[in-house]
Amino acid sequence: MSEELKFPVVAHHRIIVNAAEKDFAATQELFAMFDLVEPVAEARASSGGKYVSFGLSVRLNDRGEMARLDEQIKLVPGLKMVL
Numbered sequence: 566m567s568e569e570l571k572f573p574v575v576a577h578h579r580i581i582v583n584a585a586e587k588d589f590a591a592t593q594e595l596f597a598m599f600d601l602v603e604p605v606a607e608a609r610a611s612s613g614g615k616y617v618s619f620g621l622s623v624r625l626n627d628r629g630e631m632a633r634l635d636e637q638i639k640l641v642p643g644l645k646m647v648l
Contacts, residue, residue: 578622581648601624
């Protein structure tokens, strides 16, 4: 049975990027237009230091904002994976 999302929702993401390509300031700018529940935060690096992750928590009011968030995430410098 599928359950429909009820907006507003808070979406939590962990964005993993290549450490050599990370640009924290550019990443923060990409999400400035959204209602951030918490500021974009740099989390710990991978054990080998090859990857770094950012935490992102955003309040979304409709499916249109969800789509815009998806597009912005794809623009993160050095993007490897989103959890």
